[in-house]
Amino acid sequence: MAVPAIELRNITKVFLGKVVANKNVNLTVNYGEILSILGENGSGKTTLMNMIAGIYYPDEGQIFINGEEALIVSPKDAFKYRIGMIHQHFKLVDVFTATENIILGLKDEERYDTKKAAVQVKAIADQYGFELDPDKKIYEMSVSEKQTVEIIKVLYRGADILILDEPTAVLTPQETEKLFAVLRRMREDGKAIIIITHKLHEVLELSDRVSVLRKGEYIGTVETKDATEASLTEMMVGKKVELNIERPDPKDPEERLIVAHLSVKNREGLTVLKDVSFTAMSGEILGIAGIAGSGQRELLETIAGLQPIEYGGVQYITPESGKIEYLRDKTPMEIRELGVRLSFVPEDRLGMGLVGNMDITDNMMLRSYRRGRTMFLERKAPQSLAERIIEQLQVTPSGTSTPVRRLSGGNVQKVLVGREIAAAPTVLMAAYPVRGLDINSSYMIYDLLNAQKKNGVAVIFVGEDLDVLTALCDRIMVIGQGSITGIVDGRTASKEEIGLLMTKGGHVS
Amino acid sequence: MREPLFHVVKRELIDWWKAWLIRLAAVLLALVLSAIVTVIMTGLNPFQVFATIFDGALGTARRTWAFLQGTAILLCISLAVTPAFKMKFWNIGAEGQVLAGAMATATCMIFLGSKVPTLILFIIMVVSAVLAGAVWGLIPAIFKAKWGTNETLFTLMMNYVIMQIISYFVYQWSVPKGSGQIGIINSESHAGWMPALFGQNYLLNILIVVLITAAVYVYLRYSKQGYEISVVGESENTARYIGINVKKVIVRTMVISGALCGLAGFLLVSGTDHTVTRDTAGGQGFTAIMVSWLAKFDPLMMVIAAALIIFLQKGAGEISTQFSLNKSFADILTGIIIFFIIGSEFFINYRLIFRSRHKESKEVAA
Numbered sequence: 001m002a003v004p005a006i007e008l009r010n011i012t013k014v015f016l017g018k019v020v021a022n023k024n025v026n027l028t029v030n031y032g033e034i035l036s037i038l039g040e041n042g043s044g045k046t047t048l049m050n051m052i053a054g055i056y057y058p059d060e061g062q063i064f065i066n067g068e069e070a071l072i073v074s075p076k077d078a079f080k081y082r083i084g085m086i087h088q089h090f091k092l093v094d095v096f097t098a099t100e101n102i103i104l105g106l107k108d109e110e111r112y113d114t115k116k117a118a119v120q121v122k123a124i125a126d127q128y129g130f131e132l133d134p135d136k137k138i139y140e141m142s143v144s145e146k147q148t149v150e151i152i153k154v155l156y157r158g159a160d161i162l163i164l165d166e167p168t169a170v171l172t173p174q175e176t177e178k179l180f181a182v183l184r185r186m187r188e189d190g191k192a193i194i195i196i197t198h199k200l201h202e203v204l205e206l207s208d209r210v211s212v213l214r215k216g217e218y219i220g221t222v223e224t225k226d227a228t229e230a231s232l233t234e235m236m237v238g239k240k241v242e243l244n245i246e247r248p249d250p251k252d253p254e255e256r257l258i259v260a261h262l263s264v265k266n267r268e269g270l271t272v273l274k275d276v277s278f279t280a281m282s283g284e285i286l287g288i289a290g291i292a293g294s295g296q297r298e299l300l301e302t303i304a305g306l307q308p309i310e311y312g313g314v315q316y317i318t319p320e321s322g323k324i325e326y327l328r329d330k331t332p333m334e335i336r337e338l339g340v341r342l343s344f345v346p347e348d349r350l351g352m353g354l355v356g357n358m359d360i361t362d363n364m365m366l367r368s369y370r371r372g373r374t375m376f377l378e379r380k381a382p383q384s385l386a387e388r389i390i391e392q393l394q395v396t397p398s399g400t401s402t403p404v405r406r407l408s409g410g411n412v413q414k415v416l417v418g419r420e421i422a423a424a425p426t427v428l429m430a431a432y433p434v435r436g437l438d439i440n441s442s443y444m445i446y447d448l449l450n451a452q453k454k455n456g457v458a459v460i461f462v463g464e465d466l467d468v469l470t471a472l473c474d475r476i477m478v479i480g481q482g483s484i485t486g487i488v489d490g491r492t493a494s495k496e497e498i499g500l501l502m503t504k505g506g507h508v509s
Numbered sequence: 510m511r512e513p514l515f516h517v518v519k520r521e522l523i524d525w526w527k528a529w530l531i532r533l534a535a536v537l538l539a540l541v542l543s544a545i546v547t548v549i550m551t552g553l554n555p556f557q558v559f560a561t562i563f564d565g566a567l568g569t570a571r572r573t574w575a576f577l578q579g580t581a582i583l584l585c586i587s588l589a590v591t592p593a594f595k596m597k598f599w600n601i602g603a604e605g606q607v608l609a610g611a612m613a614t615a616t617c618m619i620f621l622g623s624k625v626p627t628l629i630l631f632i633i634m635v636v637s638a639v640l641a642g643a644v645w646g647l648i649p650a651i652f653k654a655k656w657g658t659n660e661t662l663f664t665l666m667m668n669y670v671i672m673q674i675i676s677y678f679v680y681q682w683s684v685p686k687g688s689g690q691i692g693i694i695n696s697e698s699h700a701g702w703m704p705a706l707f708g709q710n711y712l713l714n715i716l717i718v719v720l721i722t723a724a725v726y727v728y729l730r731y732s733k734q735g736y737e738i739s740v741v742g743e744s745e746n747t748a749r750y751i752g753i754n755v756k757k758v759i760v761r762t763m764v765i766s767g768a769l770c771g772l773a774g775f776l777l778v779s780g781t782d783h784t785v786t787r788d789t790a791g792g793q794g795f796t797a798i799m800v801s802w803l804a805k806f807d808p809l810m811m812v813i814a815a816a817l818i819i820f821l822q823k824g825a826g827e828i829s830t831q832f833s834l835n836k837s838f839a840d841i842l843t844g845i846i847i848f849f850i851i852g853s854e855f856f857i858n859y860r861l862i863f864r865s866r867h868k869e870s871k872e873v874a875a
Binding site: 304306331332333336344346348350351352353354355356357358362365366367369370375376377 | 731732733734736737739740743744746747749750751752754
């Protein structure tokens with residue numbers, strides 16, 4: 001067999017001395033081959049690729065390029081080894097043309113000859129079947145055109161080894177098809193291609209071999225022809241881990257929040273939620289599973305009145321009286337004035353839920369500062385609420401005047417969840433409430449959610465860890481590319497079942 | 510691998526006394542450098558020059574009052590820009606908003622001067638000055654809230670608009686006709702001149718600014734609106750999340766900012782200048798931005814910052830006349846001192862870590 005293009009041996013990368021991003025990863029890529037790197041969010045795929053591209057430097061292990069050990073400490077070194085990476089977030093100058101972006105920063109000593117370069121760019125585009133106007137400005141381009149510029153940029157610089165970080169995340173199915181055609185042509189041309197993804201059907205369709213990572217560890221590599229969606233899912237999510245999370249049975253569940261045929265577009269006009277319908281019951285935890293960015297954030301923000309609704313609606317059923325309130329086209333303020341007690345722990349804790357530079361007391365006040373008839377703030381009640389939360393949830397450091405941004409992630413979350421629960425909600429929505437938290441803090445949050453559930457609150461829990469979802473939730477709704485792909489019973493569903501649902505939906509053909 | 514000589518690290522919280530020690534050190538260093546520059550460039554005794562600066566600002570009772578008055582006006586404008594800056598609305602149109610207030614005041618003095626009773630005249634003057642400033646702040650705010658225009662450019666342009674308006678009317682109303690200046694308004698009757706208190710012309714003016722300082726302090730710290738300003742400034746997403754109407758807050762805050770600037774314009778015309786020209790604000794609308802930032806938007810710290818700037822301005826003016834030096838030399842000294850004071854904030858927020866030789870040799874060995 002020929003010398004592999006890249007060979008990684010025992011690569012380990014640890015962040016801040018404790019977060020293990022990659023542990024003893026071994027893999028090889030050959031010329032004329034497409035390798036998929038598969039794994040859940042946070043499994044270390046991008047970190048690993050960044051080490052090949054010279055953005056990070058591995059703590060341990062070796063990288064061999066064409067059979068020789070390589071020292072890659074900067075993207076420039078990566079170029080030297082003819083490695084080019086296409087990042088998830090494009091790095092282009094908006095007001096420049098495609099050609100200008102491609103030649104930017106290339107040869108400092110020579111004068112740029114854009115005309116000559118444009119001809120070369122066109123030639124590369126034609127060779128692999130890209131559609132690109134070299135003189136078009138970036139700000140006039142669609143996302144897929146921008147991606148094309150990024151790919152041609154690395155080809156223009158002579159890359160033989162291409163790394164693409166979730167290239168299809170931003171593409172429509174038709175654009176994805178085109179990209180795959182181009183990648184296949186590159187493979188025939190003898191290039192080595194690594195593609196990061198978590199979409200199983202794409203892996204099966206495109207790649208020759210698949211390497212799987214799970215929580216930073218290298219699980220193994222299989223030939224695509226021997227793999228199925230089920231076998232890959234099992235490699236990706238692993239065997240079920242028993243978690244000791246309490247799960248009381250729902251008591252007298254009744255309908256609390258009904259979402260019907262909800263469709264939402266984001267600011268760019270792309271559909272992010274499509275015909276979403278479900279009901280959240282009181283005294284129940286409804287889990288929402290899905291690959292990050294499948295519309296979870298938009299769903300919660302829409303219910304909270306932060307995103308305009310394109311079609312469909314949200315109904316709230318008032319406990320006891322049974323009065324129905326329609327939440328569509330209402331601001332968060334108007335929703336609260338209707339008497340709807342909706343609490344929301346957003347994903348972006350310091351950017352949305354809290355104000356980092358304010359102290360704990362002032363952050364408590366965010367929900368309640370309007371109380372009182374005078375134009376002045378009343379700080380006594382928030383102060384005692386802050387003290388109560390600090391004591392009950394063991395927030396450290398324990399001063400109420402500590403700016404929230406000085407707290408650790410777990411303590412920030414305790415402050416936020418504590419405040420949202422203190423509002424005595426009837427619906428509690430929490431997006432990734434345990435992300436970045438240690439075990440103890442995580443369990444404290446689970447306990448808080450369970451306590452709310454016992455109080456008859458309808459809890460909606462967006463999570464990423466399937467072990468947690470299947471241990472905590474009564475029902476699990478799976479969302480894939482903005483559509484609901486299934487609602488399963490949390491007590492009986494298997495991780496594989498949910499994992500398969502996660503990769504379906506939306507545009508999948 | 511090569512490592513740079515030092516790298517910069519953001520500090521965790523610094524003790525307040527350490528912060529002040531750094532600032533004090535900065536002032537001392539600035540004085541040392543100023544002394545060296547003085548000797549090299551003029552050959553004068555630097556201590557004599559420093560003494561003259563002090564003398565120029567506080568040397569006589571009259572100078573002290575002028576110093577206090579100057580501080581009051583600059584402080585008033587600094588307080589005015591603060592709510593907008595705290596909201597991260599980059600209002601650099603304070604100059605224009607002050608001029609709008611000044612123009613309104615002067616207009617009232619010219620046309621109503623001896624026609625209405627004093628008390629009513631003052632009420633009309635204050636109201637029209639505040640309204641003029643508020644409108645000058647409101648216009649860019651509405652455009653920002655509705656169409657997302659860039660407030661920095663917009664407020665800057667508004668400055669030029671009011672300057673041209675003033676130029677036009679100053680020519681129209683010039684005394685004597687065609688001279689191109691209005692001159693002292695009501696120089697005989699003193700109608701619309703701020704009355705002296707206990708024989709001090711500036712005292713009332715200064716007391717008004719003391720009241721404004723207290724009011725702005727309380728407004729920003731203890732009022733619901735002040736709280737909303739902080740939330741919008743820190744994170745618009747959070748503001749939306751808790752149901753604050755961000756556009757409303759932007760417009761309301763700019764009206765307040767503009768109104769206070771207008772009031773400063775009133776103080777300038779009625780209390781100090783008794784005339785209006787396109788230079789009435791004299792760049793203080795911009796200096797105020799520096800004062801506000803230097804004080805980190807704290808109204809009490811702003812008193813110190815404004816006093817410092819005025820002290821340097823007055824003192825620098827004195828050394829240029831006293832030693833018949835070029836005015837630019839005074840500016841150099843002022844520049845050095847302000848540069849050091851602002852620069853010291855860097856060392857309060859960051860610290861430098863120098864490469865240790867020991868570690869380096871170890872790494873080479875490894």
